[in-house]
Amino acid sequence: MQVRFRLPSGLEIVGLPTKNFYGGFWDLGPTWNYAVFADSPFLMDTGRFGQGHKLIELLDFSGISAKEFEFVLISHGHEDHDGGLSEVLQHCNIKVKAHAIYERIIKLYPDHAPRGYKERFPAKCWQCNMPESFYTEHCLDYHQALQHIQIEGIADGENKIMSGVTTWHLPGHTPDSLVVMINEEAIIVGDVLLPGISPIPTRIAQFNDVSSILCPEYTDPETIFGLQCYIRSLKKLRELATQCPDLIVFPGHRLYYNEQWNHINLSARVNELLEHHVQRCGSIIDILKESPMTDSQIASKHFEQKLLRGVGRFMAANEIGSHCELLLSSGDITVADDGKYHLTGKLNFETFIDSIPVA
Secondary structure (H helix, E strand, O other): OOEEEEOOOOOEEEEEEEOOOOOHHHOOOOEEEEEEOOOOOEEEOOOOOOOHHHHHHHHHHOOOOHHHOOEEEOOOOOHHHHOOHHHHHHHOOOEEEEEHHHHHHOOOOOOOOOOOHHHHOOHHHHOOOOOHHHHHHHOHHHHHHHOOOOOEEEOOOEEEEEOOEEEEEOOOOOOOOEEEEEOOOEEEEEOOOOOOOOOOOOOHHHHHHHHHHHOOOOOOHHHOOOHHHHHHHHHHHHHHHHHOOOOEEEEOEOOEEOOEEOOOOHHHHHHHHHHHHHHHHHHHHHHHOOOOEOHHHHHHHHOOHHHHOOOHHHHHHHHHHHHHHHHHHHOOEEEOOOOOEEEOOOOOHHHHHHHOOOO
């Protein structure tokens, strides 16, 4: 499949879905990559590892030569978005742009890596909670392929990268997440916002793993990691939606899913996601009324058992852990030395979430 969108200004965006590894009950659907025919045409994302050549075939089928592009822009450093990058660059030697953090976290740092098998992996994997068997089977070749790629880093905040094309650094799902607005008509949001599913936030604690390679530019973990950071980014998207209420939203997954197109009202979807995080915090409080528990124990109570199969249990525990960090900040829970969370009797989380400022 490929689908063409023509904006009111006449600018064309071509959506190109590539197969995604992840399936089962945590299914995201295919990765949507986008060819943007701005003044300097560019490609947004490249699909997962092994899909780069398929993406080139899709472009050829669409009558587009990859050599037309001035650069590839990576929305964030997850394998289902940058995995095909090395294959695309084999076909056409073009520039690569990504947030400046991306360039750092894709590199190997044996002297800084945690002891053990993660010494073989780049910095972005030190914070991943997947088991060693998953890394070894799915990730080694992918990481090696990225080691010698030169990245043109994009700075924090708002950056106009060409006429009519602006990026915003909106971390929280990953520390390097970018969204791209085109002519104030369309916005490509990567995985910062998705239809039908809530992107998994990072955890503030993950900053400790990579702080040695991000300092001195980044010393406050909450500016690039954690649920609070992600909520600030969501509120920025809502602010952009207020400024440009007719934005066409292009997500990194589920543009088309379950045999239907998913039109996204940006402001309404942000509000749904904010309410989702309020409700999840409330659910955690209710579960902890039974007894103190760890994030894994809370996850086993909160999620359906089918979602806890295989690697799903690691994703569920991370999801709960990010919310527990927020509840710690709001003063609604404390954590003991054994990792179990205890209620304080306070219920500040909803007001706390409302008070989190815009990114």
